[in-house]
Amino acid sequence: MHLISLPNKQLHCGNKILDLSRPQVMGILNVTPDSFSDGGKHHHIDNAIEHAEQMIRDGATIIDIGGESTRPGADAVLLDAELERVIPVVQALAKYDVVLSIDTSQPEVMQQAVQSGAHIWNDVRALSREGALEMAAHLNIPVVLMHMRGEPTTMNQLASYQHVTNEVLIELRQRIDCALQVGIKAERIIVDPGFGFAKNTVHNLQLLDELWQLHQLGYPILSALSRKRFIGAVTEQTEAMDRAVGSVAGHLLSIQQGASIVRAHDVRATVDAIRVWEAMKSWPHWE
Numbered sequence: 001m002h003l004i005s006l007p008n009k010q011l012h013c014g015n016k017i018l019d020l021s022r023p024q025v026m027g028i029l030n031v032t033p034d035s036f037s038d039g040g041k042h043h044h045i046d047n048a049i050e051h052a053e054q055m056i057r058d059g060a061t062i063i064d065i066g067g068e069s070t071r072p073g074a075d076a077v078l079l080d081a082e083l084e085r086v087i088p089v090v091q092a093l094a095k096y097d098v099v100l101s102i103d104t105s106q107p108e109v110m111q112q113a114v115q116s117g118a119h120i121w122n123d124v125r126a127l128s129r130e131g132a133l134e135m136a137a138h139l140n141i142p143v144v145l146m147h148m149r150g151e152p153t154t155m156n157q158l159a160s161y162q163h164v165t166n167e168v169l170i171e172l173r174q175r176i177d178c179a180l181q182v183g184i185k186a187e188r189i190i191v192d193p194g195f196g197f198a199k200n201t202v203h204n205l206q207l208l209d210e211l212w213q214l215h216q217l218g219y220p221i222l223s224a225l226s227r228k229r230f231i232g233a234v235t236e237q238t239e240a241m242d243r244a245v246g247s248v249a250g251h252l253l254s255i256q257q258g259a260s261i262v263r264a265h266d267v268r269a270t271v272d273a274i275r276v277w278e279a280m281k282s283w284p285h286w287e
C-alpha cells in the first residue's frame with residue numbers, strides 16, 4: 001500500500017494544467033431545476049457563481065457543472081433545458097482560475113460548453129451516447145470514463161456481480177478501448193469506478209477497499225462517493241447533508257490508494273483531510 005504513488009502526470013486542460021502528482025478536489029456544482037425553482041434565471045446563475053467561488057476559496061481546482069434533468073421528456077426539450085442551465089454558468093465561470101468539468105452525456109452540450117470555456121468531459125455514461133466518442137476525439141479534451149450498467153433509472157436491477165472490482169475493470173477496459181479506437185488520446189483519459197451506479201452497499205465497500213486495483217488500467221483515477229447512499233448506510237445518516245465526515249473518510253481512503261481526483265460537495269473538509277495526508281507524506285520537512 002505504501003508503494004502506491006500518484007501518477008507523475010500533468011493533465012492538460014486547454015490553457016490550464018492540473019498537477020496529478022498531488023490529489024485534486026473537484027467541487028460539485030448542481031444547476032438542475034430543483035436548485036433554482038424558487039428564483040428566476042439570474043438568481044440561479046448568481047447562486048451558482050457564488051457557490052463556485054466559495055468552493056474555489058476552499059481549495060477546489062476543478063468545478064463539476066451538472067445540469068442533466070432526470071425527469072422524463074422529449075430529447076430535444078431535454079437538450080435545450082440542459083444547455084439553458086449549463087452554458088450561462090460556464091460562460092460566467094470561464095474567467096476564473098479553475099478547471100471546468102461538465103457532467104453531461106450529450107455531445108451537443110459538451111461542444112457548446114467547450115466553446116464557452118469548459119475543459120473536461122465528465123460522463124457517467126462513459127461516452128456511450130450516439131456521437132459522444134467522436135465528439136470527445138474531435139474536442140481533444142480530457143474525459144472521465146465512469147463505470148455504470150444500464151441507465152440511472154434501470155441500473156439497480158443490474159447490481160449483480162461475481163466479483164465487483166474485476167467486472168468493473170473489464171467493463172471500464174471496454175470503454176477505454178472504444179475511446180482509443182476513435183482516436184481519443186491516452187493522456188486525456190481518467191477512469192472512475194462509479195460508486196453508487198449499479199452497485200449495492202457491499203459492492204461499493206469492496207470497490208473502495210480494492211480501488212488501487214484500478215491502477216492496472218494505467219490511467220489517473222477519480223473517486224466520487226460524496227454523500228452517496230452507501231456512505232449514509234454505513235454511518236446511519238439518512239440526510240445527505242450529514243454524510244460529509246463519512247465522505248471525507250472515503251475520499252481519503254481513495255487518495256491513500258492513489259486516486260488523483262476526488263469529487264466532493266464538502267470541499268473545505270476534503271481539502272483539510274488531504275492536507276493532513278500530504279503533511280504526513282512529507283513529515284521530514286516539518287521539524
Ligand code: 8Y4
Binds near residue numbers: 144146226
Ligand atoms: C447526494 C447528492 C447524494 C448527490 C448523492 C448524489 C458521479 C459523477 C455523479 C461519480 C463521476 C451523485 C456526475 C451522483 N456521480 N461523476 N456524477 N463519478 N465522475 N449523487 O461517481 O453525486 S452524480
